């Protein structure tokens with residue numbers, strides 16, 4: 285008799301351009317997992333709030349605007365896309381304006397609270413679509429969203445190497461400033477969670493990083 289493998293949750297945290305998305309996507313493909321990029325969720329919300337002219341400093345307007353945002357999920361291949369009011373995110377969520385503002389919105393507890401249940405709800409989305417599990421990337425996945433995840437990884441890399449990676453992607457991104465803001469905020473800061481497996485990818489290829497993770501996952 286063959287037993288059905290149990291649902292697995294993989295949390296990958298790390299700073300900007302630390303290689304989370306590339307590794308998550310390959311793991312998703314290899315292990316039949318739903319890929320959930322929570323940075324894209326914060327980016328989409330930031331883009332929507334900027335479009336509405338709601339500043340992070342105006343808490344009353346922001347709280348009201350958040351109640352008006354209706355979240356649903358649409359799959360794009362193996363990746364979960366956050367739809368706000370039925371609309372997917374567009375390419376502007378990777379642009380300079382969102383890069384500059386996203387950490388300010390992400391530091392607000394009401395914004396994080398609004399996403400908390402939605403992010404945990406991705407388990408049900410993965411199950412409904414027949415995935416074996418999910419791989420979720422972000423800043424607080426192993427510390428707050430899924431502290432009991434089956435695997436928790438923390439990726440880091442030298443800031444100069446990370447800046448080069450972004451430049452190769454043709455992006456202007458204030459990596460160091462975002463990391464500073466994301467690590468120093470009170471609400472769910474960027475931290476390497478206790479017990480997480482830390483991987484320094486500065487001198488590793490993408491295949492080597494994925495190989496380290498996959499070896500641990502395959503062993504269990």
Ligand code: DC
Nearest residue numbers: 300322323326386390422423424462
């Ligand atoms: O992963 P990314 O660089 O696309 O994320 C954009 C921003 O979103 C990041 O600077 C901080 C915020 N973020 C967060 O606060 N918590 C997460 N789980 C994911 C992203």
